Amino acid sequence: MGGVGMAIMLVVFLVAVVFAANENDVVGWLVVIISLGWLLVFSFVVFTVRSAARKASARIDEFNRTAGGGMAGRGPAAPSAAMRDEKLDHSFKIVQVQARVIRDHLGKDQGMVDRALETIEITSHNARSMMKNNDDGPVEGTVVE
Structure with a gap:
């Protein structure tokens, strides 16, 4: 889901840049700035969630390796x-x-x-x-x- 969402956000940003460059309008560049902000927020969330998932997976693997923690x-x-x-x-x-x-x-x-x-x-x-x-x-x- 993160990859698809990231692709959509990137396409929205690129479309906003193209329209803003064609129109050379202040409103268009404001839309570009807003879409860039959303792209950065989305990227931060995706990478944070992925990192947390990897850490949780590592902890679960460690727990399973020790046969249930204190039950080794x-x-x-x-x-x-x-x-x-x-x-x-x-x-x-x-x-x-x-x-x-x-x-x-x-x-x-x-x-x-x-x-x-x-x-x-x-x-x-x-x-x-x-x-x-x-x-x-x-x-x-x-x-x-």
């Missing part, structure tokens, strides 16, 4: 296992919150109890799928926290 030495499965453990921990927290909702609303608000039970069912299904590497897809429903 644990083998290639360590980052995915750590992510799975974090997701499972989150699932257990959701179940704990929903158990509290059931305790607080039992006998008072059956709708809240039903939604909390549904959330526990969805969360449990998703957690079991993570543990089994089962790809049935998540159970759908309303999550209440």
